[in-house]
Amino acid sequence: MNDMRIVRKDVDMNDTKISAKGVQVYYGDTHAIKDVDVEIKDKTVTAFIGPSGCGKSTFLRCLNRMNDTIDICRVEGKIELDGEDIYDKRVDPVQLRAKVGMVFQKPNPFPKSIYDNIAYGPRIHGLAKNKADLDEIVEKSLRRGAIWDEVKDRLHAPGTGLSGGQQQRLCIARAVATEPEVLLMDEPCSALDPIATLQVEELIDELRENFSVVIVTHSMQQAARVSQKTAFFHLGNLVEYGDTEQIFTNPKDERTESYITGRIG
Amino acid sequence: MPVLWLFILVLALGLIGFVLGRARALKDAQGDIRLLHSLPSYYGSNVLLATLIPGFAVLVLWLIVQPMVIHGQVAGMIPERGLSDYGSLNLAMSDVRRVAEGLDIAVEQGALSAEQARDIRTEFTDIRGRLGEVGVALGSNVQPYVLQAAQKYRAMNATGHWLMSAAVIAAAIAGFAIAYMRTGKDMRARNSVERVILILLLSAASIAILTTIGIVLSLIFNTIEFFKLYPATDFFFGTTWSPSFGGGSELGILPLFWGTFYVSIIALIVAVPIGLFAAVYLSEYAGPKVRAIAKPLLEVLAGIPTIVYGLFALLTVGPLLMSIFGQDGGLGWMQGGRSVMTAGLVMGVMLIPFVSSLSDDIINAVPQAMRDGSLGLGATKSETVKQVVLPAALPGIVGAILLAASRAIGETMIVVLGAGAAAKLDLNPFEAMTTVTTRIVSQLTGDADFSSPEALVAFALGMTLFVITLALNIFALYIVRKYREQYD
Incomplete structure (x- = not known):
């Protein structure tokens, strides 16, 4: 960092949670991610910004090996979670995804009750000893998802009956219920109205106390509001990565500046 | 004028209308199609349709109405004596038509001149002989009143034909003219x-x-x-099925119904798990290459005619089961190759592609977001399928199974060849039994007299079957509609 700006303390003091080195991603013959190095800190919100098709969502999906579900996708390079290579043969992607949760662009509650939506992960991973335990996990997760007050009287109503913003917070609560260490969010607010967006953003800020959060967003204001670190992707390259304030006020790369000021993208 | 020529004439008129209508519209717009309301070909089509529709409508109506009118007129000429000669008016009228046709053929072949045919009299000519020469054989000598009726029939037919040609052409021209006159750039x-x-x-x-x-x-x-x-209570609640055309039949539907039900249940027990698992494999696990080969191969099963399945049941599955469950196998449960089990197993194989193909489509329709959500929470593929994909697809799968069930209930050929013909109420699946559909076939083939309850029972059986499959289909649609879109 060559400028004199003071970085927020809680960012710099934290350890590296995920470290990616020389990551390449190919979709068939398309080279989607080119040689990306990035260090994601613990208990920090990291934002990935960049124009559409720049590879930020693809890179995000590498972090919990969701790209494994796409046949033609190939990942090279090294991604470490707490110093362990997640693409190692001994790592079970299913176990990894329990540790690295994900929230998607479009709210995707299961066609089950609100309760069963939240209880899905804990049930699969055997996190609850008994029904009372599970009830407690569900309540805690819904509270952390900032949706408890709205749904506490209708836990057995279908999750698909909620409004879009409520559904997205339900999905966040569902991801939180499995006690992940990292939470990946792929444009979590793009389908929401401004009020629901605000609620989700507040939620993200609270989640930072417990998790490392990585968020892909098209909204630069959102990145500036919620994140401490920002990475700017362009055409599959990681152009610039640094503290959010520095990226938005004093970008080092010309392309970053052009994008932030609205000249490209 | 033959109907075919009339048809071609109207068609030609329509095509002329197309060209003229198009040209008139273009001329009205001084050749600039931007000024037209519609593209030029629409104006042509409009005149074409306005010509063809009235023309063909009159033609079709006339062809339906004319025989009725003539029949009514000519029938009045048959005296009371004729009814007793022939037994019924219809038989007398069919003789009249035969004579009239015979005269037509005779004129065509030159055996009679048109005037001769019109004025011929039974008193002076041996009509039966003359017509026999041109190849129209009559059963008895032609009665004078039949000949008169036949001549009247010919005369009316001829006039009717001329009138029809005139009316059809008039209607076509009228339609043509009106549409052509109305054609303009703003139309x-x-x-x-x-x-x-x-x-x-x-x-x-x-x-x-x-x-x-x-x-x-x-x-x-x-x-x-x-x-x-036949009393309805005996039909619906009777436990014996023993039709005899000599009378004194017992026509209880229950043994047949039980056979149908038993065979269908065995078929579904075979088809539903196999079909469903195949669908899950194809849609969730198979790679694109495997899928591209396996899916069409599986669907080939659906294209095999059911009679071939029947042969398979009779020649392969029946003897195979016999060697295991029959006297040879030592169990002695099975008396012959034909049994409920034979037919049920083969029918189950027939239904596999039904269940798998429909379920595969339905499972594929479950949004990928659902799977991503589950996988993203650390669920394995099978947990995702079991807890998210299948519940989301369940209504559709139930619909597919019910459709397969109604197919099984209506199936005939496999049962004819595989299940036997004995109507019994028995729990042993290795006994021969019979189903509603096969009994319908056997009641209606052969010399059935359509006024005896033994033949008419086929319709009651058919109706019952129809109601049951209809109810199943409606129920399937209801299930699918009620629970559809739950995940959207």
């Missing part, structure tokens, strides 16, 4: 052509519906007829 030709297309589509849809109604009606009347001859 909304496209809208009227669209309306004709709409009516065309509508009538195609209504033909399908009307056919269903027609089938139901034809069944209903015969069923009512049957219940007049």
Whole structure:
């Protein structure tokens, strides 16, 4: 960092949670991610910004090996979670995804009750000893998802009956219920109205106390509001990565500046 | 003028209309198609349709109405004595038509001149002999009143034909003229052509519906007829099925119904798990290459004619089961190759592609977001399938199974060859039994007298089957509709 700006303390003091080195991603013959190095800190919100098709969502999906579900996708390079290579043969992607949760662009509650939506992960991973335990996990997760007050009287109503913003917070609560260490969010607010967006953003800020959060967003204001670190992707390259304030006020790369000021993208 | 020529004439008139209508519209706009309301070809099509529709409508109507009118007129000429000679008016009329046709053929072949044919008299000519020479054989000597009726029939037919030609051409020309006169650059030709297309589509849809109604009606009347001859309670609750055309039959549906039910259940027990698992494999696990090969191969099963399945049951599955469960295998449960089990197993194989193909489509329709959500929470593939994909697809899968069930209930050939012909109420699946469909076949083939309860019972059986499968289909649709879109 060559400028004199003071970085927020809680960012710099934290350890590296995920470290990616020389990551390449190919979709068939398309080279989607080119040689990306990035260090994601613990208990920090990291934002990935960049124009559409720049590879930020693809890179995000590498972090919990969701790209494994796409046949033609190939990942090279090294991604470490707490110093362990997640693409190692001994790592079970299913176990990894329990540790690295994900929230998607479009709210995707299961066609089950609100309760069963939240209880899905804990049930699969055997996190609850008994029904009372599970009830407690569900309540805690819904509270952390900032949706408890709205749904506490209708836990057995279908999750698909909620409004879009409520559904997205339900999905966040569902991801939180499995006690992940990292939470990946792929444009979590793009389908929401401004009020629901605000609620989700507040939620993200609270989640930072417990998790490392990585968020892909098209909204630069959102990145500036919620994140401490920002990475700017362009055409599959990681152009610039640094503290959010520095990226938005004093970008080092010309392309970053052009994008932030609205000249490209 | 033969109908074919008339048809071609109207068609030609229509094509001329197309060209002229198009040209008139273009001329009205001084050749600039931007000034037209519709594209030029719409104006042509409009005149074409305005010519063809009235022309063909009159033609079709006339062809339907003319025989009725002539029949009514000529029938009045048959005296009371004729009714006793022939036994009924219809038989007398068919003789009249034969004589009239015979005269037509004789004139065509030059054996008689047109005047001779008109004025011929039974008193002076041996008509039966003359017609026999040109190849029209009559059963008895022609009565004078029959000949007169036949000549009247010919005369009316000839006049009718001329009138018809005139009316058809007049209608076509009138339609042509009106449409042509109205053609101008502001006329909304496209809208009227669209309306004709709409009516065309509508009538195609209504033909399908009307056919269903027609089938139901034809069944209903015969069923009512049957219940007049045979008490409904005996039919629905009787436990013996022993038709004998000599009378004194017992026609209880229960043994047949039990056979149908038993065979269908075994078929579904075979088809549902295999079909469903195949669908899950194909849609969730198989790679694109495997899928591209396996899916069509599986669907080949659906294209095999059911009679071939029947042969498979009779020649392969039956003997195979016999060697295990029959006397040879030491169990002695099975007396012959034909049994409920034989037919049920083979029918189950037949239903596999039904269940798998429909379920595969339904599982594929579950949004990928659902799977991503589950996988993203650390669920394995099978947990995702079991807890998220299948519950989301369940209504559709239930619909697929019910459709397969109604197919199983209506299946005939496999049962004829595989299950035997004995109507029994028995729990042993290795016994020969029979089903509703096979009994319908056997009651209606052969010398059935359509006024005896033994033949009419087929309609009552058919009606019962129809009601059951209809209820199953409606239930399937209801299930699918009620739970559909739950995940959207």
